[in-house]
Amino acid sequence: MRTEDVRGWVRANRDRILSVVGDLVRIRTENLPPGGNEKPGQEYLRQRVSRFVRGADLDLFEIDDVPGIRAHPLFFPTIDGRERLYAGRPNLVARLPGTGGGRSLVFSGHMDTMPASAEGWTSFPDPFSGAIKDGKLYGRGSADMKTGIAAGFLALECLHELGARLRGDVIAESVVDEENGGVNGTLAARLRNPDIDFAILAEPSGLSVGVETIGGSDWKASVRVAGPGGIGAGPEQANPIYALARTALALQKYDRHLSSLSAPAAWPRDMKIRLLTYQLASGGSTYTESGAVPTAGHLIFWQEAYAGTTEEEASTAFLDFVAAELGEDPRAPGSPIRFERLIRFLNGHRTDRSHPGLRSIQSAYATLDIPYEEKGVPFAMDAFAFRGASKTEVAVVGPRGQNLHGTDECVEVQSILSLVQIMVLTALDWCA
Numbered sequence: 268m269r270t271e272d273v274r275g276w277v278r279a280n281r282d283r284i285l286s287v288v289g290d291l292v293r294i295r296t297e298n299l300p301p302g303g304n305e306k307p308g309q310e311y312l313r314q315r316v317s318r319f320v321r322g323a324d325l326d327l328f329e330i331d332d333v334p335g336i337r338a339h340p341l342f343f344p345t346i347d348g349r350e351r352l353y354a355g356r357p358n359l360v361a362r363l364p365g366t367g368g369g370r371s372l373v374f375s376g377h378m379d380t381m382p383a384s385a386e387g388w389t390s391f392p393d394p395f396s397g398a399i400k401d402g403k404l405y406g407r408g409s410a411d412m413k414t415g416i417a418a419g420f421l422a423l424e425c426l427h428e429l430g431a432r433l434r435g436d437v438i439a440e441s442v443v444d445e446e447n448g449g450v451n452g453t454l455a456a457r458l459r460n461p462d463i464d465f466a467i468l469a470e471p472s473g474l475s476v477g478v479e480t481i482g483g484s485d486w487k488a489s490v491r492v493a494g495p496g497g498i499g500a501g502p503e504q505a506n507p508i509y510a511l512a513r514t515a516l517a518l519q520k521y522d523r524h525l526s527s528l529s530a531p532a533a534w535p536r537d538m539k540i541r542l543l544t545y546q547l548a549s550g551g552s553t554y555t556e557s558g559a560v561p562t563a564g565h566l567i568f569w570q571e572a573y574a575g576t577t578e579e580e581a582s583t584a585f586l587d588f589v590a591a592e593l594g595e596d597p598r599a600p601g602s603p604i605r606f607e608r609l610i611r612f613l614n615g616h617r618t619d620r621s622h623p624g625l626r627s628i629q630s631a632y633a634t635l636d637i638p639y640e641e642k643g644v645p646f647a648m649d650a651f652a653f654r655g656a657s658k659t660e661v662a663v664v665g666p667r668g669q670n671l672h673g674t675d676e677c678v679e680v681q682s683i684l685s686l687v688q689i690m691v692l693t694a695l696d697w698c699a
Contacts, residue, residue, distance in 0.1 A: 273691050276425050289397030291413040292406035298379040298446040302352040305378040305443040309359045316361045319427045324362040330455045343611035360440045369434025369698050370464040374419025377445030380408035387674035403677040410668020410678040415469025416441045422690035435698030445649050448610030453649040457656040465624035466661040477644035477663025479533040482615035483571040489605045496562040507564045517592035534643035540571035574615025616650035622660045631692035
């Protein structure tokens with residue numbers, strides 16, 4: 268098969284490709300802890316791919332269909348103390364079987380997105396529009412990561428319609444519950460298919476080849492003070508708001524500390540890890556709830572760590588810093604401030620840069636005249652679960668997008684088309 272055949276297929280099917288991405292964006296598949304709504308998106312993909320993938324090669328399965336998954340060390344059953352719910356949230360795997368004796372490749376992505384409201388969107392009123400303007404396709408999940416999922420399944424369509432005969436299997440998968448520190452969907456896919464030789468995880472890498480990802484976790488700092496609250500406790504009345512304010516300033520200082528750390532060699536010099544404070548709450552949020560000193564409050568924040576940092580190392584370094592700033596150790600019995608992790612610790616991932624799969628990707632980039640650059644990806648994801656639960660090495664290759672998880676999330680149209688070609692040409696080289 269010639270490279271021009273692949274280019275020609277993408278040119279001829281441009282509208283089809285963009286229609287699939289737009290359709291997926293318009294199908295709301297939000298992650299809504301402790302559950303989620305991924306199934307309509309999975310059914311859409313299953314119906315498309317069932318035209319040419321059938322039988323055992325088309326696998327729609329739930330997480331608890333995987334024997335022993337809840338006993339696996341990487342399975343994390345809760346979010347903010349609540350059990351994660353997985354009934355009616357299937358993974359989808361489609362396989363183009365090879366003729367035998369070749370290396371296998373999987374294109375992986377997650378169907379769930381963060382929620383979205385219409386407030387603040389200036390591109391289109393509907394945050395799930397899937398509409399195109401000025402060379403960008405807009406909507407929640409357009410970049411993170413409906414494009415990546417669509418590209419993998421469209422790559423299978425391209426290979427099928429061009430009549431590619433490869434020795435190795437080519438697989439596309441769409442997993443559930445990656446957002447909010449899920450990863451159990453990815454774990455299920457790895458345990459179900461543990462022997463795949465290489466993976467492309469299509470998170471939005473800006474068409475760079477991600478060989479390192481960060482780790483991190485969501486935390487809650489809770490404050491509870493003695494006393495009845497109200498207005499009658501006298502001038503020494505304890506107030507959790509002041510403790511929260513001091514804690515917030517300590518978090519701000521730790522954010523600055525993290526940004527001062529030296530990044531690994533794979534990362535651009537201006538790429539830093541962060542601590543992001545998301546929420547401060549105490550005593551209500553409206554005037555009608557005021558009129559009394561509260562007795563409790565909390566902060567919620569996200570703490571990042573470079574790949575290679577263990578959960579214990581990240582936690583100890585952070586809590587030691589906060590203890591020094593506050594003048595009291597929140598780990599001590601009786602401390603009014605308590606820190607707890609709300610989700611799993613997401614480990615960072617480092618790709619083996621000598622892995623031959625990267626050479627197949629590099630060959631695809633050269634063929635398409637796209638600059639090839641291996642670098643770090645500045646957010647946490649499920650990449651660590653690939654080698655953590657299977658033999659599969661993974662690199663991150665995804666589109667150019669902006670405003671992930673935010674208003675006016677979008678993906679560059681040209682990068683959608685490029686990603687499909689990169690995937691197809693990588694499969695032709697790797698699985699030949």
